[in-house]
Amino acid sequence: MQQFLILFAIGKLNGERSLSGVLHLLNGKKTSQTLTDGTLFHASFLFSALPALDRATLETEVKQLQANGWVRSLSAETYCMTSLGTQALQTWQKKHPYLLTINSLKYRKAETLFFNVVSLYVQSLAHVLHNDTRFLPICNDFHVQRIVKRCMPKRSERQASADQHYQEWLTLLNQLDEKSATLFVLRMSHRTRTGLTIEQLADQIALSKEEVSLRFRAVLHHFLQEALQQPTLYPMLHTLAAASIGVESVPLTQSATKTYELLQQGMTPQEILRRRNIKRSTLEDHLVEAAIHVPTFSIDAFVSKDEQQAIQTAFTTLKTKKLKTLKEALQDVSYFKIRLVLGKKGSE
């Protein structure tokens, strides 16, 4: 599993980022750079796919990939995928279709909270349906308990809510394969059984821990995606999802969020620079982030339509997203403008 995820990352980054870039992406290191990488190359599920991967293991795995003839080195630090590697990856990917359900950029922040809310809700409902109110909650977090308390149905509506939940869960889980549905349900706690850990599920279903973890996240993201987009179809799960995701659904870094808010309030970039006392380059990073993640954010104020067109043309002609190459081709256009246009394009 690990090996193919690394191969995938190298393939997606396509020799344009170093091994450190690969590591950051797989570790899910939340820097603007990693987020940009993720979107630019449509490889969001790789983000944080191997949070515990370390440099030494990565290097060993890459050596193995090289020995297989699946990657070759471009320079000391960069690798790209060979056609043999592409084949191997395609075969592997067919076996793991659930990966495409994962949308780390959108739901990474919300997934843990959503899981905690759902499992405490399920545990509570399963108990109170039998008038059993004395049980030890599976999650001690104050915040989670408050959300769940707010979402719990009134006594008279408990069974009706449970019926509706059952329908929603059945519909959503039937859209997945048996393994994913099984591990998701077994991770829940109810009256006669406590939920299983990732490791226990891996043992139980005979999958690797990495795969269980990715499959589990895929189900969470599937639930979040469907419930948030179709409140009429999934009213119960919609309530839980909306409460978990809160107001902040844009996956910007904290600092970028602040910049974005000031911009929304009508401040000019110059004013923001002074007000926040940040470097110009930092501000530019924030704007690129906004271009990637905020659909309503217009870049027209920073890049003229003509320049956007020019960058677009260079990109289609040269077929590369490598900033240096594009910059050389475009001469007078700044890196910042190129990144803005690529970012905006990548998100569409």
Add this chain to the structure above:
Amino acid sequence: MYPTLKSDWFLGKKEVNKMHLTEILHKRFGFPTFRDGQRPVIEAVLQGKDVLALMPTGSGKSLCYQLPGYVWNTPVLIVSPLLSLMDDQVQQLKAAGEKRAVALNSFLSMEERRHVLANLSSYRFIFISPELLQNAYVVQQLKRCTISLFVVDEAHCISQWGHEFRTSYLRLGSVREKIGRPPCLALTATATNIVQEDIVQQLHLQDYEAHLASVDRPNIKLVTETFATEADKLTRLQSLLKELPGQGIIYAATRQWAERLAQALREDGHERVAAYHGGMEATDRQLIQKQFLRNELDCICSTNAFGMGINKGDITWVIHFQLPSDMESYVQEVGRAGRNGAQSVAILLYSPTDEELPSRLIQQEFPTEQQLQQVTRMEGLNRESASSRLFALGMGESALNFTLYQLESEGYFNSLPNQELPKAIEKIIERMEYRKALKRKMLQNMIQWTQGSFCKREYIITYFDEDFQKVGRPPYCCSYCCGHDVHFLEQQKRELRPPLQTSWRSELRFIFNQESDDSHEQEKPSGIDSTIK
């Protein structure tokens, strides 16, 4: 209903006698009678005295502050050493119907903490970490809401951890003065005379009543076994697990060992074994703990992070795969077995290589002398800048805390003249050497106990300054008195984990109550999901 007293709520001895404590006990906690030792402690607390209560694990220590909480109308403050312990206690209170319990710790968001702090007097039980008690605003709010009782749970931590890595413990006495000196109840399961004196001094107990129960747990047989290598120990562990009935805990020295043991046992066919340690994800840690409480697991392989505050009466055995750092820890950990009074066993597996790790840990808890000498060259630092400088010198967390606290006691942050600093450092080194020597001695005691040809129980009783003649020898005493046999334990049937034989669809129906319970339980072999092997 009950006498609720507002301003001067402490009672005379006669009034306490007249109160129907048993009635409160029954009404609030559902117990018909007090357990040994609870009543005298509660009576002393109700009279407003400072109390040092040494009660064995599982004897119902928490009742000693919970019951008075229902007599008074102002909050009881409980200082608790572990965040998880605090949360567990709050959850247990809530599960028992007490809504006015809260844990104040660093896990609360700013907003939540502000909310709780603004409404402190509306709570009956406030759990707090010693670290948070260093916060001036917190202390000010506590002062305003008139705390009726200042409880220090697991008070031996003052001695065990206080001097090194949780120096906030050493400031509890002055915090208590600041919030108006409410009476203090210090609770612990194990404390030698030295540790008791330490507790009394650090918490500023005055005219206190000491209620010292014996550390002896007659229903736990104490067994030590020695092996040449770690591999031999593992073999023995595997065969022990086949023999031992019921549920148990295996203590390992490190996270890696906890994982390794769990893995090895699972590979040996023990499916219902899991690891537990501080390095695991919080969610999974919770799940493991709950599974164990609900008898879905037979055995937890754990670091010493597991156990404190675990309310499980039917643990039948505790195995130490590695040596604990001192007798105190050993007695604490072993004491988690047999709380329901059933015959239990504690087995320590020893091999000579075990000594290295605890010795190394003692070294790491303190700064090196060189590091301390370098401090003499630091001038004019405040706590924060000193902290980052010490970190830069390569000090770990506990060494750093130790140094900071010692510097503070020497007045370093409070205009200590520079020329005095070298002298202060000398004093600190002296104190450090003393603490290190003490810890090494405690470790030596532990090893001596493991290796010695004498009654294991008698040694422990004597170590804790009790008279063995009064305690006496139970039928299943120890490996010295009656060998290594463990077959006397009552054979309990181990249940299988039922739900894993059902499909996710039937699980889902069960969760949301889509059919009667019976069909869930009946659906066994036929319901095996094709995806589960």
